[in-house]
Amino acid sequence: MLELKKLTKTYRTGDKALQDVTLTIPKGQVMALIGPSGAGKSTLIRCINRLVEPTSGSVILDGTDITALGTGGLRKMRRQMGMIFQEYALVERLTVMENVLSGRLGYVGFWRSFLRKYPQSDVDEAFRLLDRVGLMAMADKRADELSGGQRQRVGIARALIQNPRLLLVDEPTASLDPKTSRQIMRLICELCAERDLAAVINIHDVALAQMFVERIVGLKAGELAFDGKPTEMSEEVLTSIYGEEDWQATIRNVDDEEDAEADVAAS
């Protein structure tokens, strides 16, 4: 279980990116974080693993106060938090397999990782994960030979080989086309369900979040503006988070997409 208590971040510039955010994310829950640009979504995700240092408040994962950890403790804790980024952050000249295995770097010793000698159990697990994300045939390809969707699948496998307790996902579909975006969101949510793994997903696309996750949290100017089920997302809620706009298209979109998906599944 992840608990954020009165999490606050004020950057040196004076920007109040987060203000008193209190949230509890139970084990196995996938939560989408939405909100306009600058609302504090990336800051929130980065405060959880302290890539950004919170100004005050605490982050507690399964009873451990992450905000109170020293350097060594934080390094160990970060291994338990898988991170998936928008831009994949793969090593271009390495193979798919090597990129996935790099998720184990925090676990194997320096020389072993320097020589890229991973234990057989890690290699076996990497093959299992590549199979699960549909990339078994690509294991020996270089990362720079892959499509955006394939690259994100490698990023997902790399995060999962850490055997994390929590997934932090920052704009996983920002560079992908709509169909690939849905496939990636579906894959992330299925994998979390299979592993009873909690995830916080920062996502711009409200309709996509509504389609796949069980809980949506809206941020506005660093403060909680909505916390509820996708079905509770209404035009009023969207207006309160994003301001005046014609939201009918966004909300209707979800129904249309679901109908379309159902048609495909039925055909």
Ligand SMILES: Nc1ncnc2c1ncn2[C@@H]1O[C@H](COP(=O)(O)OP(=O)(O)OP(=O)(O)O)[C@@H](O)[C@H]1O
């Ligand atoms: N390193 C930084 N130094 C100073 N201010 C920052 C820094 N990073 C973010 N901010 C500010 O903090 C606020 C929240 O930014 P953040 O990137 O968390 O928002 P976001 O919701 O993720 O936005 P986007 O959807 O555009 O990525 C913004 O006002 C931003 O300008």
